[in-house]
Amino acid sequence: MAANTAQAQQNLPLELNRFVGREGDLDAISRLLRSHRLVTLCGMGGIGKTRLALRAAAKATERFPDGVWLCEMSEATTREEVVARIAAALGARGDSERSPDQALDDVLRSRHLLLVLDNCEHVVADVSAVVERFLTRCPRVSFLVTSREPLRAPGESVWRVLPLTVPGPGPADPLGAESVQLFVDRARANAHDFAVTPERLDSIAEICRRLDGIPLGIELAAARVRLLSVAQIAERLSDRFAVLTYGDRSAPARQRTLRAVIDWSHDMLDDREQTLLRRLSVFSDWDLELAELVCADEALPARSLLDLLVSLVDRSLVTVVGEVQGRMRYRMLDTIRHYASARLAASGEEERLRLRHREQMLALAEELAHNAVAGHGVCWSRRFSSFQRVCAERDNMWAALNWSAERGDAVEGLRLCVALRPYWMVNGLLSEGAQWTDRFLALDCADEALRGRAMVRRAELAWDRNDQVHAVRVGEEGLRLCQEAGDHASVALALNILAMSDIRAGRLDRAGQRLAESVALTRATDDPWNEGIARSTQGALAARQGRLAEAGARYEEALTLLRVIDHRWGVGLTLIGQGRVAEASGDLSGAERCFREALEIQRAIGGAPELARCLAGVGRVLARRGKVAEAYGCLRESLTLCHHTGQRLGTARGLLAVATVAAAQGHAEEATLLAGAADRIREASGHSASGDPWPLRDGSFDRWWQEGRRTDVDEAVRRALRLAETGAAPTGSAPVDADAAVLTPREREVAQLVGRGMSNRSIAEQLFISPATVARHVANINTKLGFHSRNQIAAWINR
Incomplete structure (x- = not known):
């Protein structure tokens, strides 16, 4: 079994150039991380906080068994977004009943890890509240924060990041200064034949003194060595700094120095480079195609952007992130981006550029929404490619949503929410989708048809979150609006969602009526996607009623429809249901075949909830076929995945699956304890007991059952994993x-x-x-x- 769900130990980016100096800082920060759970690196923009934090985090990896995780906060604007970014970094999905904070509590409570929260100065209060919560509730989680000001949270240890050392006026060797070492290193990176002569060394020392040892300023100056001699750079900086007329005169001297050197670097760009730099500030990160679509116009033709972008990279104003989906992506350092954004606002172009940025995000999201449900003529590779593209643009999508909300643009906001529904569903980001959709539904919107579409998608999110009341209320209203608008696809989707709610509530006759209506509508309108979902739901309904043969037939009809349109995600979901029916019917080989095919699909897509269900299904079937060791391997992976991503219901199912196999192998007491723990988790999350009651409840086993119900979920998972690890069946089984x-x-x-x-x-x-x-x-x-x-x-x- 391929271990694709094994938890990575960190998500730190690769260092694209050499780390220079700061050995004393690194040693001090390492000591602080050993004795304090919250360490904040403070300093002005451009001082090197992020780079220092990443290097310190990388050095600390071995001391945090569950990894070190970077959470970028530069785009966060609310407390909810702070939590969402931490959850995204950890791959935590959560489940239906709890807030994202509560879901993260479960994910973090038993893990020993370091969270690196970068660029927090604009959301200090929100970050402080989130950090304080998790420090209290999650005793083995530590935080390394970068911010221009402290969080002022209890237990915080603040490390002030100072400039690099600069050469003194005496005879000491300038190469001993960290700032000079950095200049020389970056100069050689820009001009490979760059040599340090005594004359150049004097000029370099003067440059570093002028720049006060600020790393960003030194890097910007060193990026010019291909165009200017070191002496020319020193002379121009001397002229610029003789009278600091740039920036806020009331700001501290070093901040005025940094502003002056960025001004200097900016002023050395030609008009087209300056224009592109400020326009690029609308992105969180980007690729060339996006830059051409948003930033190009008659004054800045698309064909010129590649050369201009290369020039900005050469000048250290833009950095290369890496390749995603065959496209190279770029971003700006936070300080440069703030500078460029101010320039954009002053130019009068900001609204036009942000509108174009949102138009592109809408186009990408709506392409995904179309491909996700399109019938014939869209191959799976195209569907999956559009999904991956939206995943890559998550920060830009957030920016477009935030900007729309700030302006009160309900129509555009709801269009984004409708289009992003597949992205939220597949990635398990149900709370995020619900929050954004509710935010825009609360605004006035004259387009009733659009409101109806949004409400139907909101009902789907509510159903997936087990919020039955909301699912039915919003779904019924959305159904009415979509029927009035003649939006047949949304009507079919609403009928399917409401039917699933009926099944969950035990209203089986009503569910059957809705599904029959959906099938008739989708066949009449040639909508194989929604027909496939309706047929699959009919299979679930038949299975619920004990008609297993009919259930298998309905699932097979759904699979035929979804295979014809090459929709592998839909096929994967349907195979899980078909596998459960085959399993209940005693067709073990058929069940294993279904679960394994679904598993292969879900591994490629990366949907954690469905992947865990597939693994559990394979494990159950293998156990029944006598392949206990292999079964335990699948169940162990499924349980670990659910627990690490905050899926409480999945965790309960995983515990029960391990308990069932353990009981069959003779471990009745420990199995009963795990079953009791699973029962308590389901009860606490508002779910009824699963299937038949656990048979070993009476007599001497009741003590184990009650102990399981008192067992902490983390301890129950540890015990289950230990039991599965042994995989030992007693003789005579x-x-x-x-x-x-x-x-x-x-x-x-x-x-x-x-x-x-x-x-x-x-x-x-x-x-x-x-x-x-x-x-x-x-x-x-x-x-x-x-x-x-x-x-x-x-x-x-x-x-």
Whole structure:
């Protein structure tokens, strides 16, 4: 089994050039991280806080078993966005009932890791509140923060990041100064034949003194060595700094120095380079294609942008991030971006550029929305490519949403929310999608058809979050508006969502009526995607009613539709349902085939909830087929994935799956403890018990059950993983396909009555024994045959 879901240990970016100096800072920060859980690096823009934090975090990796994780905060504007960015860095999805804060509590509570929160100065209060919460609730999580001011949170240790050392006026060797070392290193990177002569060294020393040892200023100056001699750079800086007429005269001297050197670097650009620099500030990061679409016009033709962009990179005003989807991506340092953004505002172009930026984000999102549900003519590679593209533009999507909200642009905001629904759904970002959609639905919007589309998608998010009341209320209103607008695709989607809500609430007849209506509509309008979802939901409804053969047929119809349109994500979801039906019917080879195909699809897509369900399905089937060690491997991976991404319901299911296999292998006490823990988690999250009640509840096993219900979820997961790690079956355990001879006559009699669909109470009355005794016989049957439900016993005895 490929370990694609193994947790990475860090997400720190690669260093694109050499780290120079600051050894004393690194040692001090390392000591602080050993003794303090919150360390904040403070200093002015351009002083090197981010680079120092990343190097310190990389050095600390070995001391944090669960990794070090960079969370970029430059685009965050609210407390919710701060939490969302931490969750995104950790891959935490959360689940339905809890706030994102609560979901992160569960993800972080037992993990020993370091979170690096970068560029926090504009959301200091929000970051401080979030950090304080997690410091209190998650005892092994530490924070390394960069900000221009402290968080002022309890227990914070502040490290002031000072400029690099500069050469003194005496005879000491200037090369001993960190600022000179940095200049020389960057100059050689820009001009490989750059040599340090005594004459040049004097000029370099003068440059570093003029720049007060500010790393950003030194890098900007060193980037000019291909165009100017070192003496010319020193002379121009001397002229510029003789009278500091640039920037805010009330600002501290070093901030005025940095502003002056950025002004100097900016003024050395030609008009077209200056224009592109300020226009690029609308992006968080970007590729050439986006830059051409947003920044080009008659004065700045698209064909000229590549050369101009290369020039900005050469001058250290733009940095290369790396390649994503075959496209090189770029960004600006935060200080440069703020500078360029101010220039953009002063130019009078800002609104026009931000509108063009939002138009491109809308185009990308709506392309995804179309490809996600399109019928014939869209191949899977195209669907998946548009999904990946939106993933790459997440920060830009947030910027467009924020800007729309600030302006009160309800129409554009709702269009973005409707279009981003597939992105939010697949990535499990349900809270994020709900928050944004609610924010724009609260605004006045004259376009009732658009409101209806948004409400239907909001209902889908609510259903996935198990918010049944919201799903039905918003879904019914959205259905009405979409029916009035003649939006057939949204009507079909609404009917499917409301039918799923009906099934969950036990309104099975109503669900059947809605699904029949959806199928008729989608067939009449040639909508294979929504028809496939309706057929799949009909399969779930039939399975809920115990009509397994019909359920299998409906799932097969759905698969046929979805395979024809090459929609692998839909195929993967349907295969999970079909696998469950095959499993309940006793068709183990068919069930394993379904789960493994779905697993392959979900690994490629990366949807954590569905991936965990596939792994659990494969594990259950392997256990029943006697492949216990391999089964434990799948169940261990599934449980770890659910626990690490904050899926409480998935964690409960994983614990129960491990418990079921363990019970079949003779570990009845420990299995009962895990089952009790799973039951408590489901209860706490508002979900009813899963399937048949755990059979080992009475007598001596009740103590283990109650202990499990008192066990902390982290401890329960640790115990389950330890148990799965051993994977040891005691001697004498029965293979899955054991002959009926392993059952006692009474057990076989009970199995036959289970096969007739009788309850424990009915069996007890017929055999003149107590229901508790029947439950014990059922447990023994499951243990001997490797089953974990009455449906499996029934399928086996009837076969």
